[in-house]
Amino acid sequence: MATKTLHELSETMRKIDFCTLFTRTEGGALAGRPMSNNGDVEYEGDSYFFTYEEARTVSDIERDENVAMSFRGNEGLLGKPPIFITIEGKAEAIREKAQFEAHYTKDLDRWFEQGTDTPGLVLLKVHASRIHYWDGEEEGELTV
Template identity: 55%
Template sequence: MSTRTLSELSKKMQKIDIAMLSTHTDHGNIGGRPMSNNGEVEYDGTSYYFTWDESRTVKDIEKDNKVSLAFQGEKAFLVAVEGKAKLVRDRKAMEKHWTPDLDRWFKDGLDTPGVVMIQVDATRIHYWDGEDDGEVKL
């Protein structure tokens, strides 16, 4: 088992925009949905995603904040993240992570009613890079 640093993984993750965010949902099921990291590619163990406050994702996180993220890059490079999600509704905090591309989904930007940010703080990161795999210690 290899041991890469978080910085080394971050460099390999720079071209990955979409992650699959999975939550624990009703009756012990797992719910997954694709989420954009909004171009924040300097991964430091924390990632941010925007969604609707009334979404199933938010309801799942309110019940159980343990989530997972799955990233797929080039040439069999994959990253699995286990973490804890936090719902952020503070406008100042959301402004730091907002990009104009999000206006496609939220037509009034941060003034769109019902926008919420999901912050995921990693607790465990496992990666596969071809035949090389390992875990990043946080």
């Protein structure tokens, strides 16, 4: 039974910079790659990530919008186990500069030197449908 709320999970996810985003390749295999949420987690079921147009992630999503994400939090106090969060959802590739501006942070300049004017920049939006978490001996599932 889920005891954590979506807001509580959002606060936890804000502290986890990287997740693994899984897509389905053209051949049907699962492909995972690390993605930074950059602290952009006012989480109500949507996650945003920047990438390049030529990344296989984009073509995978345009062929099959079903994706999964996996987050792992840091160890808690007094040896408490870390939290694990998995999310299933649907993804889309966004190419609108106004959306780039809404989700871009200066920390991304490390990968995208021209900011939101970087040629080939794409914003990925993942809308969650199901969230499962394990936090020590507690586990739960939410639908969004």
